[in-house]
Amino acid sequence: xxxxSLPQSLYLNLPLTALAPMQDVTNLWFMKVIAxxxxxxxxxTEYFRVNETxxxxxxxxxxxxxxxxxxxxxxxxxxESIPDLVRTAQELCGYNIAGIDLNMGCPxxxxxxxxxGGGLLLKPxxxxxxxxxxxxxVNDRPLTVKMxxxxxxxxxxxxILELINRHSVDLLSLHGxxxxxxxxxxxxxxxxxxxxxxVNCPVLANGNIHSATQALSVxxxxxxxxxxxxxxxxxxxxxxxxxxxxxxxxxxxxxPLTEVRNYIERLWQTPEAPNIPERxxxxxxxxxxxxxxxxxxxxxxxxxxxxxxxxxVELFNLxxxxxxxxxxxxxxxxxxxTAICRS
Numbered sequence: 348x349x350x351x352s353l354p355q356s357l358y359l360n361l362p363l364t365a366l367a368p369m370q371d372v373t374n375l376w377f378m379k380v381i382a383x384x385x386x387x388x389x390x391x392t393e394y395f396r397v398n399e400t401x402x403x404x405x406x407x408x409x410x411x412x413x414x415x416x417x418x419x420x421x422x423x424x425x426x427e428s429i430p431d432l433v434r435t436a437q438e439l440c441g442y443n444i445a446g447i448d449l450n451m452g453c454p455x456x457x458x459x460x461x462x463x464g465g466g467l468l469l470k471p472x473x474x475x476x477x478x479x480x481x482x483x484x485v486n487d488r489p490l491t492v493k494m495x496x497x498x499x500x501x502x503x504x505x506x507i508l509e510l511i512n513r514h515s516v517d518l519l520s521l522h523g524x525x526x527x528x529x530x531x532x533x534x535x536x537x538x539x540x541x542x543x544x545x546v547n548c549p550v551l552a553n554g555n556i557h558s559a560t561q562a563l564s565v566x567x568x569x570x571x572x573x574x575x576x577x578x579x580x581x582x583x584x585x586x587x588x589x590x591x592x593x594x595x596x597x598x599x600x601x602x603p604l605t606e607v608r609n610y611i612e613r614l615w616q617t618p619e620a621p622n623i624p625e626r627x628x629x630x631x632x633x634x635x636x637x638x639x640x641x642x643x644x645x646x647x648x649x650x651x652x653x654x655x656x657x658x659x660v661e662l663f664n665l666x667x668x669x670x671x672x673x674x675x676x677x678x679x680x681x682x683x684x685t686a687i688c689r690s
Contacts, residue, residue: 354419356388363573365389375410382416385588397426419445446489465526478514489517499527523554551575558681559589582638601677608670641682
């Protein structure tokens with residue numbers, strides 16, 4: 348079966364960029380915020396949980412049906428029940444999606460213990476059946492896969508790459524760590540390069556792409572068709588625009604810290620805000636600030652003090668102290684390693 352055409356990229360002469368799917372992060376509002384600062388080529392939804400009793404999550408569905416960013420959105424599923432994965436994929440194809448994405452890399456224990464997400468990498472024979480059934484069900488849209496190098500080692504890596512080819516997967520997003528590595532330790536870009544050589548579809552390199560220059564280095568190391576950026580796009584929503592600047596050999600436009608303060612305000616003003624208790628909103632914003640502050644304060648003081656705040660007033664007073672005191676200061680082009688160590 349020939350590969351299905353992927354949606355057109357923003358810039359035909361540049362490598363692809365994608366925002367990684369992140370649970371409780373990549374909702375409709377965050378996609379809109381990212382698009383405001385410079386869209387990636389592709390968005391991916393948070394995962395739709397799939398089981399015998401599952402129904403399409405209305406909140407996640409909104410990131411497809413109410414998405415006005417102008418960029419294609421792939422619908423990601425997570426699960427291991429083949430009939431229910433097929434049913435859900437067919438339901439999702441009734442909406443304006445760019446394609447169906449199968450999660451085979453989630454490192455959360457509550458997921459892989461149910462043999463879903465990264466747990467699928469332990470069972471290539473199950474992956475073979477799932478991809479075969481999904482390919483038959485999704486024959487007029489791209490079928491894509493997001494996976495890791497393996498579960499605790501890379502024993503099944505090449506076998507699963509063969510299955511990617513056998514079932515004509517249209518795009519592979521590959522995180523260069525194992526499931527058990529979670530988000531720690533070095534990323535194995537050499538194995539991503541091996542995947543690029545072995546599979547017939549484009550590969551998006553994923554894992555610790557913390558800056559535009561790092562993206563350029565990873566593209567050079569791997570030969571990948573593009574990069575998928577996750578956590579570091581939370582800290583720097585300008586990263587996709589900056590990646591395109593670097594790829595064109597242009598200087599990166601500095602981001603004043605006053606603009607970072609505006610970004611934080613935009614995150615705070617989520618449409619659901621009036622219905623959410625202040626404490627929950629503060630906790631939600633801190634999840635984003637955990638990454639933002641790493642490119643603001645090399646000493647880690649902002650990070651430490653931010654985590655101690657409890658109210659909106661405390662949190663924004665602290666942000667003003669670090670972001671508005673010196674209007675000439677700009678966001679670092681990569682996170683500070685000292686601050687990361689302290690986190």
